[in-house]
Amino acid sequence: MDFSKKKNGSGVARNRSNMERITLLDMYEDSRDILPDFCDIEYFYDAAYKRLQILQCIEELSSRISRKDNEYQDKLLASLTSKSLRHWVDITVEVEKAQKRADDRRETKRMDLISHFTLRLAYCQSEELRRWFLQWETELFRFRLERESTEMVQAFQEDWNLTFDAVSDDEKLRVMASVAAARPQTSVAVIASSCLHKVHFSMVPDMVAKRRVYVNKGMAYLLPEDTRSIVVAEFRSYLSRVLTKLSTCSSIYLKDDQVAPLMKLLARRQIQAERTFREEGSVSPADLDQLSKDAFPLCMSMMHDNLRGKHHLKHTGRLAYTLFLKGIGLSMDDSLKFFGQEFAKSIGPDKFNKEYAYAIRHSYGKEGKRADYRPYNCMKIVNLHNPSGVECHGCPYKVLDPDALKVRLRSYNVTAGVINDVMSDVKNSNYQAACTKVFECRSRVVLNTTIVHPNQYYEESVKVLQGTSQLQSQDNKIEKTVVKTYKKVKKEPENQEAHEEIEQEARHVDD
Numbered sequence: 001m002d003f004s005k006k007k008n009g010s011g012v013a014r015n016r017s018n019m020e021r022i023t024l025l026d027m028y029e030d031s032r033d034i035l036p037d038f039c040d041i042e043y044f045y046d047a048a049y050k051r052l053q054i055l056q057c058i059e060e061l062s063s064r065i066s067r068k069d070n071e072y073q074d075k076l077l078a079s080l081t082s083k084s085l086r087h088w089v090d091i092t093v094e095v096e097k098a099q100k101r102a103d104d105r106r107e108t109k110r111m112d113l114i115s116h117f118t119l120r121l122a123y124c125q126s127e128e129l130r131r132w133f134l135q136w137e138t139e140l141f142r143f144r145l146e147r148e149s150t151e152m153v154q155a156f157q158e159d160w161n162l163t164f165d166a167v168s169d170d171e172k173l174r175v176m177a178s179v180a181a182a183r184p185q186t187s188v189a190v191i192a193s194s195c196l197h198k199v200h201f202s203m204v205p206d207m208v209a210k211r212r213v214y215v216n217k218g219m220a221y222l223l224p225e226d227t228r229s230i231v232v233a234e235f236r237s238y239l240s241r242v243l244t245k246l247s248t249c250s251s252i253y254l255k256d257d258q259v260a261p262l263m264k265l266l267a268r269r270q271i272q273a274e275r276t277f278r279e280e281g282s283v284s285p286a287d288l289d290q291l292s293k294d295a296f297p298l299c300m301s302m303m304h305d306n307l308r309g310k311h312h313l314k315h316t317g318r319l320a321y322t323l324f325l326k327g328i329g330l331s332m333d334d335s336l337k338f339f340g341q342e343f344a345k346s347i348g349p350d351k352f353n354k355e356y357a358y359a360i361r362h363s364y365g366k367e368g369k370r371a372d373y374r375p376y377n378c379m380k381i382v383n384l385h386n387p388s389g390v391e392c393h394g395c396p397y398k399v400l401d402p403d404a405l406k407v408r409l410r411s412y413n414v415t416a417g418v419i420n421d422v423m424s425d426v427k428n429s430n431y432q433a434a435c436t437k438v439f440e441c442r443s444r445v446v447l448n449t450t451i452v453h454p455n456q457y458y459e460e461s462v463k464v465l466q467g468t469s470q471l472q473s474q475d476n477k478i479e480k481t482v483v484k485t486y487k488k489v490k491k492e493p494e495n496q497e498a499h500e501e502i503e504q505e506a507r508h509v510d511d
């Protein structure tokens with residue numbers, strides 16, 4: 001692979017679409033072509049909202065089945081078709097064949113560009129949002145790349161200087177046996193019929209580390225599917241860089257009175273599905289033991305047990321657990337009482353009041369910068385550092401060793417079959433899918449979504465306990481409110497009340 005040819009040192013070059021073919025494969029390097037339309041903000045919102053739905057579809061499916069699963073592509077296509085979004089992943093179209101189709105395709109391409117750059121701006125605003133957007137944009141890119149024809153991928157790679165040295169027929173004959181030996185999972189027939197490429201071994205460190213590739217004289221021999229992984233890695237790395245860069249100067253764009261609230265609302269679309277928080281005082285310390293058994297996800301009941309058993313919880317776990325309890329409606333006074341009583345048994349009440357009470361008041365926004373801190377979502381919990389020593393925090397599906405996890409699940413009466421499925425999810429790092437399966441097994445209710453937040457798990461459990469587990473279409477409700485309010489502001493720019501409504505909605509993403 002010739003890096004010296006990379007434009008701007010970024011490893012990417014500008015995409016092109018011509019009159020004959022329009023592809024949705026794009027590195028999204030340049031937004032200048034679409035900037036003149038920035039005034040039509042409703043169009044921008046519509047495009048961005050559609051893209052969000054696609055990214056959420058991919059996230060939802062990925063938490064249930066591995067993308068390497070044979071059914072993955074079909075299921076994703078079915079899901080997108082049901083939302084009338086399938087054309088967003090139908091790749092190249094020969095546009096000369098039908099003018100109407102060509103116009104539709106150009107419109108899709110336009111929306112694709114606009115939606116990407118709009119969401120890029122909306123999702124550069126915090127580390128958590130950047131991580132989410134980067135992950136699912138990359139998966140969308142990968143999905144399109146896998147569905148695109150070899151010819152178009154080749155053209156795309158050439159456009160972006162992502163080309164690889166092809167192995168000659170003679171050399172291929174010489175290395176065939178070694179290539180096949182290095183990858184027993186691929187049949188010799190497949191290797192024989194594939195075009196081989198070679199790159200410097202440093203380009204594929206994962207494959208080298210896992211001994212999944214034949215390396216000779218510093219060159220790794222790759223099949224087309226491997227070169228596609230490098231292209232995906234390039235896309236990811238480029239997008240990661242531009243998101244970070246954009247986050248440092250996004251305030252310039254976000255000064256606009258119309259753009260700023262819209263960006264916050266779009267960012268909230270991702271967060272909203274995760275969050276349901278209760279009124280203060282909905283639960284009391286006396287309820288917690290029973291709720292921990294019946295309604296808490298494993299991460300929270302593990303911390304609850306640790307606190308009750310050892311009368312202590314180290315900082316990271318304490319913060320996560322305090323915020324979770326705040327989200328289920330434990331008031332600050334009750335939280336101080338609950339933690340205070342437990343800590344008093346190990347360190348005494350004075351030390352608790354001196355060293356620990358402040359942090360609890362801080363979590364409730366009563367100290368320091370008085371921010372309204374929100375409970376951690378699964379992504380945040382999964383990405384916490386692994387607990388060491390007496391620490392107790394993190395997602396148990398990730399941090400517990402398999403035997404300890406099985407014991408814990410058996411104590412929850414999770415059936416052997418489900419435990420097997422859970423362990424296979426855990427092996428594939430699908431922690432939220434594992435958690436969803438445990439919820440479904442314990443509650444005997446099938447969720448039409450994936451657990452993405454401990455407080456969502458709690459809410460669903462409470463619905464089951466109260467016999468009201470019919471899920472509402474919360475998304476649609478929010479969507480209608482957002483669009484209605486937004487349109488009101490657009491029609492009546494002087495309407496202060498509508499501005500305040502939007503601000504109130506948007507404030508939720510500020511933490």
Ligand code: SF4
Pocket residue numbers: 297298299300377378381382394395396397431432435451452453454457
């Ligand atoms: S998936 Fe989320 S809710 Fe479930 S145990 Fe892990 S962090 Fe907790």
